[in-house]
Structure formats: structure tokens, C-alpha cells
Amino acid sequence: MAEYTSRKMFEWTEKLESDVLRLKNEEKMTYAAIAKHIGTTSNSVKHKVRRLQQAKGLEKYSHPKEKAELALPILESIRVRKGKPLRTLETHCGFGGMSRVYSQFGSVLGFDIVQDRIDACEASCEQFEGIKQDSEHQLLNLRFEKRKFDIVDVDPYGLPSRYFPHIFGLIDDGYLFLTFPMMGVAQINALTIKHYQVFWGIELSDKDEYIQKIVERLADYAYIEKKKITVEKVIKVDRIYRFVIKVEKIALTKLLGMRINRANS
Ligand SMILES: C[S@@+](CC[C@H](N)C(=O)[O-])C[C@H]1O[C@@H](n2cnc3c(N)ncnc32)[C@H](O)[C@@H]1O
Missing domain, CATH: 3.40.50.150 (Vaccinia Virus protein VP39)
Structure with missing residues (x-):
């Protein structure tokens, strides 16, 4: 967790994206809880999860x-x-x-x-x-x-x-x-x-x-x-x-x- 909270400027990375997907899909955490955990806003997490899931869905067809x-x-x-x-x-x-x-x-x-x-x-x-x-x-x-x-x-x-x-x-x-x-x-x-x-x-x-x-x-x-x-x-x-x-x-x-x-x- 320290690795997230010590960030001065919040920045999405590939690792963070996959962590967030895991927390949402496997650990069933709420957007607000994930946001608090990684140090950003609930809206930002919600938007990111939606986009990552869409991208995954699209891969099936692309x-x-x-x-x-x-x-x-x-x-x-x-x-x-x-x-x-x-x-x-x-x-x-x-x-x-x-x-x-x-x-x-x-x-x-x-x-x-x-x-x-x-x-x-x-x-x-x-x-x-x-x-x-x-x-x-x-x-x-x-x-x-x-x-x-x-x-x-x-x-x-x-x-x-x-x-x-x-x-x-x-x-x-x-x-x-x-x-x-x-x-x-x-x-x-x-x-x-x-x-x-x-x-x-x-x-x-x-x-x-x-x-x-x-x-x-x-x-x-x-x-x-x-x-x-x-x-x-x-x-x-x-x-x-x-x-x-x-x-x-x-x-x-x-x-x-x-x-x-x-x-x-
Ligand atoms: C098969 S996907 C593209 C996959 C992408 N080339 C790849 O390699 O991941 C088709 C995309 O075309 C976009 N699209 C549909 N109509 C379009 C148009 N007239 N002009 C530009 N993009 C369009 C859709 O939003 C969708 O993202």
C-alpha cells in the first residue's frame, strides 16, 4: 500500500491497472475503497475500470x-x-x-x-x-x-x-x-x-x-x-x-x- 500512497502525483501504470481490476473483480472492493487504497478519486477508478473492461471485451472481437x-x-x-x-x-x-x-x-x-x-x-x-x-x-x-x-x-x-x-x-x-x-x-x-x-x-x-x-x-x-x-x-x-x-x-x-x-x- 505504501507504494501507492507515497506517490506525490497520481499516475496510472500497467501494474496499477491490473491491481485495480483484481481488487474490483476478485476481491469485490468498492470503487471508493479502491480509490482510498491507491490514493485517487472514486470517479477516476470507476472510469478506469470501465475502460479496462471495455478494452478486454473488445479484444475478443479485434x-x-x-x-x-x-x-x-x-x-x-x-x-x-x-x-x-x-x-x-x-x-x-x-x-x-x-x-x-x-x-x-x-x-x-x-x-x-x-x-x-x-x-x-x-x-x-x-x-x-x-x-x-x-x-x-x-x-x-x-x-x-x-x-x-x-x-x-x-x-x-x-x-x-x-x-x-x-x-x-x-x-x-x-x-x-x-x-x-x-x-x-x-x-x-x-x-x-x-x-x-x-x-x-x-x-x-x-x-x-x-x-x-x-x-x-x-x-x-x-x-x-x-x-x-x-x-x-x-x-x-x-x-x-x-x-x-x-x-x-x-x-x-x-x-x-x-x-x-x-x-x-
Ligand atoms: C475492430 S475495432 C478496431 C480494433 C483496433 N484496430 C485494434 O487493432 O485493436 C473497430 C473500431 O472502429 C471504431 N469505429 C466505428 N466506426 C468508425 C468510423 N466511421 N470511423 C472511425 N472509427 C470507427 C469503433 O469505435 C471501434 O473502436
């Missing part, structure tokens, strides 16, 4: 371990190749499961529509700038400002369709990590059927060609932004697919394998 394992070798190799810190954009940073990974390699710009989640990322990452905004809209600003990133992570709960084609405009030489729900995770009704048709050319009967159709349409969206893509990996984790997509800026003539005959031009 699969941070699998996403990190997939990204790490790529981040390491691109960091070595470029020889400078990486710039990462997260359109859905959540509680920072991946922000903590990306921020080890350089700066991270993260969006989320929930302020608590932005606060959690900022508290646990050094090189993180968080903005509480709808990234679907902010993407258009970033594109207009001609911002470029080495890594872009699009990780929504639902379909990521509305981020295309513009998201490819933010990467000239780098990677897009993209989450796509399994077909049927989104409730199937007239709206979702039409959505799949319009954005991805997918019919309900296309279940076996789901990934292939997405890959084809991703290449078309990349083409609109004058980019060549290589889908290096697609893994399935629980009810989502995670795509690893290499993105390169390329002359469209080269992409289409056209030969320019300068003599006739």
Missing part, C-alpha cells in the same frame, strides 16, 4: 495477437528497406491493440469515433496522434491534402467498402492491412445484397469465390488510384478475413503491359 503476428515481419522488413521511421494511418484504432505495435516503428495517426478509445491509445503509445472523427469522411481530407503513409490499417467491424478507392491514394510504396467480415456476418437483406453487388460484384451464390471477387475488385479500386497491388496473404481469424496488400505507385501503361512506340507519337 484479435490483436493474430493481427500483430501478421504485421510484424512486414513492418520489420519495410522499416529496414526504407531506413527511416514508418508513418502509419489507422482508420479504426480502437483501444490501440495495433497502435502499440505500429508505434514501435514510427508515428501513428489514428481515428476512432469513441473518445475513450483515442484516450486509451494516446495513454499507451508514445508516437500516437489520435483524432475522434469518422474516418470515412476524414479519409477524403487526407486524400485532398495528398498525405502519404507507409502503412494503412482499415479495421472496421463491418464492411470496409466506403474506404475505396481513395484509401489507395494514401500509399505510394507500402502496405494496406484490411479487415473484411466473412460473408453473412452482416445481416443479409436487400441492402446488404445490393451493397455486395455494387461495391464488390458479389452475389449471394458467390460464397466460394468471395475472396477471389474481393481481390479482383481491390485491384480495380487500386487502378483508379494508379496503384498496383499484390495481395500477399489472406488469413481467416474467427469471423473475419485479414488481407495483407502490397501497394506500389506505377505508370498505368506499365501496369497494363503497354508498349509505347515513341516514333509514332
Whole structure:
């Protein structure tokens, strides 16, 4: 207890967070009692416990371990190749499961529509700038400002369709990590059927060609932004697919394998 009460300025640490969760969940102490024990206010403890529990709940659906394992070798190799810190954009940073990974390699710009989640990322990452905004809209600003990133992570709960084609405009030489729900995770009704048709050319009967159709349409969206893509990996984790997509800026003539005959031009 002395280790807590001797603090001059109260500061949350990882150890303190796990102690507080244990006191609340296992020892069933009240917020007021925990607050007194560690030397802060009851409100601060209540807020912290709620956020930690939310983050734990979210982890069940956000699969941070699998996403990190997939990204790490790529981040390491691109960091070595470029020889400078990486710039990462997260359109859905959540509680920072991946922000903590990306921020080890350089700066991270993260969006989320929930302020608590932005606060959690900022508290646990050094090189993180968080903005509480709808990234679907902010993407258009970033594109207009001609911002470029080495890594872009699009990780929504639902379909990521509305981020295309513009998201490819933010990467000239780098990677897009993209989450796509399994077909049927989104409730199937007239709206979702039409959505799949319009954005991805997918019919309900296309279940076996789901990934292939997405890959084809991703290449078309990349083409609109004058980019060549290589889908290096697609893994399935629980009810989502995670795509690893290499993105390169390329002359469209080269992409289409056209030969320019300068003599006739
Ligand atoms: C799957 S979680 C993100 C998990 C996070 N990438 C991680 O690795 O831990 C999806 C997040 O998207 C946020 N969100 C939903 N709609 C959004 C939008 N339009 N713009 C930005 N964030 C959004 C939710 O609040 C939620 O935190």
C-alpha cells in the first residue's frame, strides 16, 4: 500500500491497472475503497475500470495477437528497406491493440469515433496522434491534402467498402492491412445484397469465390488510384478475413503491359 500512497502525483501504470481490476473483480472492493487504497478519486477508478473492461471485451472481437503476428515481419522488413521511421494511418484504432505495435516503428495517426478509445491509445503509445472523427469522411481530407503513409490499417467491424478507392491514394510504396467480415456476418437483406453487388460484384451464390471477387475488385479500386497491388496473404481469424496488400505507385501503361512506340507519337 505504501507504494501507492507515497506517490506525490497520481499516475496510472500497467501494474496499477491490473491491481485495480483484481481488487474490483476478485476481491469485490468498492470503487471508493479502491480509490482510498491507491490514493485517487472514486470517479477516476470507476472510469478506469470501465475502460479496462471495455478494452478486454473488445479484444475478443479485434484479435490483436493474430493481427500483430501478421504485421510484424512486414513492418520489420519495410522499416529496414526504407531506413527511416514508418508513418502509419489507422482508420479504426480502437483501444490501440495495433497502435502499440505500429508505434514501435514510427508515428501513428489514428481515428476512432469513441473518445475513450483515442484516450486509451494516446495513454499507451508514445508516437500516437489520435483524432475522434469518422474516418470515412476524414479519409477524403487526407486524400485532398495528398498525405502519404507507409502503412494503412482499415479495421472496421463491418464492411470496409466506403474506404475505396481513395484509401489507395494514401500509399505510394507500402502496405494496406484490411479487415473484411466473412460473408453473412452482416445481416443479409436487400441492402446488404445490393451493397455486395455494387461495391464488390458479389452475389449471394458467390460464397466460394468471395475472396477471389474481393481481390479482383481491390485491384480495380487500386487502378483508379494508379496503384498496383499484390495481395500477399489472406488469413481467416474467427469471423473475419485479414488481407495483407502490397501497394506500389506505377505508370498505368506499365501496369497494363503497354508498349509505347515513341516514333509514332
Ligand atoms: C475492430 S475495432 C478496431 C480494433 C483496433 N484496430 C485494434 O487493432 O485493436 C473497430 C473500431 O472502429 C471504431 N469505429 C466505428 N466506426 C468508425 C468510423 N466511421 N470511423 C472511425 N472509427 C470507427 C469503433 O469505435 C471501434 O473502436
